[in-house]
Amino acid sequence: MPEPFRTTRLVEFHDTDMAGIMHFASFFQYMESAEHELIRSIGFSVHEQVDGQTLSFPRVAAACEYHSPALSEDVLEIAVSLTRIGNKSLHYRFDFSDAGRQVATGQITSVCCRMEPGQPMVSVPLPEEVKEKLGQFLV
Amino acid sequence: MPEPFRTTRLVEFHDTDMAGIMHFASFFQYMESAEHELIRSIGFSVHEQVDGQTLSFPRVAAACEYHSPALSEDVLEIAVSLTRIGNKSLHYRFDFSDAGRQVATGQITSVCCRMEPGQPMVSVPLPEEVKEKLGQFLV
Amino acid sequence: MPEPFRTTRLVEFHDTDMAGIMHFASFFQYMESAEHELIRSIGFSVHEQVDGQTLSFPRVAAACEYHSPALSEDVLEIAVSLTRIGNKSLHYRFDFSDAGRQVATGQITSVCCRMEPGQPMVSVPLPEEVKEKLGQFLV
Amino acid sequence: MPEPFRTTRLVEFHDTDMAGIMHFASFFQYMESAEHELIRSIGFSVHEQVDGQTLSFPRVAAACEYHSPALSEDVLEIAVSLTRIGNKSLHYRFDFSDAGRQVATGQITSVCCRMEPGQPMVSVPLPEEVKEKLGQFLV
Numbered sequence A, B, C, D: 001m002p003e004p005f006r007t008t009r010l011v012e013f014h015d016t017d018m019a020g021i022m023h024f025a026s027f028f029q030y031m032e033s034a035e036h037e038l039i040r041s042i043g044f045s046v047h048e049q050v051d052g053q054t055l056s057f058p059r060v061a062a063a064c065e066y067h068s069p070a071l072s073e074d075v076l077e078i079a080v081s082l083t084r085i086g087n088k089s090l091h092y093r094f095d096f097s098d099a100g101r102q103v104a105t106g107q108i109t110s111v112c113c114r115m116e117p118g119q120p121m122v123s124v125p126l127p128e129e130v131k132e133k134l135g136q137f138l139v
Helices: A025-043 A128-137 B028-043 B128-137 C026-041 C128-137 D026-041 D130-135
Strands: A005-010 A047-048 A053-056 A060-067 A076-084 A087-099 A101-111 A113-115 B006-012 B048-050 B052-058 B059-066 B076-083 B089-098 B103-110 B113-115 C004-009 C048-050 C055-056 C059-066 C075-085 C089-098 C102-113 C113-114 D004-012 D048-050 D053-056 D060-067 D075-085 D089-098 D102-111 D112-116
Touching: A005 A025, A025 A060, A025 A076, A025 A101, A076 A128, A087 C075, A113 C004, B006 B028, B028 B059, B028 B076, B028 B089, B028 B103, B128 C102, C004 C026, C026 C075, C026 C102, C026 D075, C048 D060, C075 D075, C075 D130, D026 D075, D026 D089, D026 D102, D060 D075
Parallel strands: none
Antiparallel strands: A005 A076, A047 A053, A053 A113, A060 A101, A060 B059, A076 A087, A087 A101, B006 B076, B048 B052, B052 B113, B059 B103, B076 B089, B089 B103, C004 C075, C048 C055, C055 C113, C059 C102, C059 D060, C075 C089, C089 C102, D004 D075, D048 D053, D053 D112, D060 D102, D075 D089, D089 D102
């Protein structure tokens, strides 16, 4: 049975705005932070050296729907799932909640790319080991 | 003939990341910055006092598709249109390009709300004058 | 014997820049985040209601010296001390290190202010209880 | 007669916080943005290729004093001077004001470094041409 990866993030004062709530753009930073924690949890890292290549995961799409405001010092629970594992792409889903209250739902699609200094990024197949290990979060 | 609102933003060094490109979350800050410039261009402001009420425009949805990387000191051209003007909501579209190269396409949906200190935000109809003036950017 | 408050922060990808290191301005956000954690540890909060007043702690000065770069996913240890507790002001010191390597040293001076909606902030004496509890971190 | 480099920055909504004012850490981003505009004004760039070397300017120190709050959509005037041009280091001063009202005063010290992928940064002498051209802003 696949289960989301679960983590929490406290809403920082510097992520609020003059409307008194967490700024909408900061949710994308919290999504990425949770995504990277998931990747570390399977023993990998963003900007990983694999077989002598530096891999990175630039985004091709990101989205968020906001259901209720997040306030400074709220402790947001974030559930991260994969909705699709492609040959070169990863499709994440993020559910933000606070003690049962639904706060936001987000998506990020990233593509596995080979980085070389001074060169454009080139998309490459995901390492098999990454795909296998991420399978546990595929819903 | 409706025409998008056009502005430019230089990609700041602090908006790049270690992959050497503009961070995907920063596009949402640039979208908001361009949206607010559009609102100022019709003589209004975010967090406006209208008829003794403070109005604000929290977001209910935001999305971005990334077509090609933006680099530090690129001067991004941003075309902002409204794809729908609802009774209480505004649906924006943003096209980022750099000298003809398509960089990103984004959307933001915001809702007109009345703010009172210590109270939850309450959605209210858009002022008629705002709706009328925004019509020039409706595609 | 006063002892610093100790916490850790992982360097987030979005806080790096194209030079491949944590951006210098992000250290100020990490300092504030650690300062607020210290304040929560003594049972208070920034933007606290005390005796019917909303208190906040705007900054009058901030500084940082950078000794060695912080990289993405470094786990920074942050030691927070108070170097002075004034009648209305708090003087913090922050030591960032990574496994014994000195990374940065920062200072923030904040002033206790009463906030009222639509009014300028007015500095007020620190609540006695806050001063007493912060004494444990005074070096 | 040396004269500061003068530019302006509008305070963006996303740089405000729940206290209703521009966040103290954002001043450092605005300083850097103005510094880079100054560097472009003399025909150079951060992350410049000079004689086949990539040069960058990491910071060794940064500081800011806050005199009065900056509000959303304030247009801050920023005067940038050099207080010292060393062999390898640049010492900047920033004066933020708004229609005569003093808002903040900042300093940044940066060091000219050679960047090579995968190598630690090495400090190197400033190119003579950069030193000469920056002389016009030395107070």
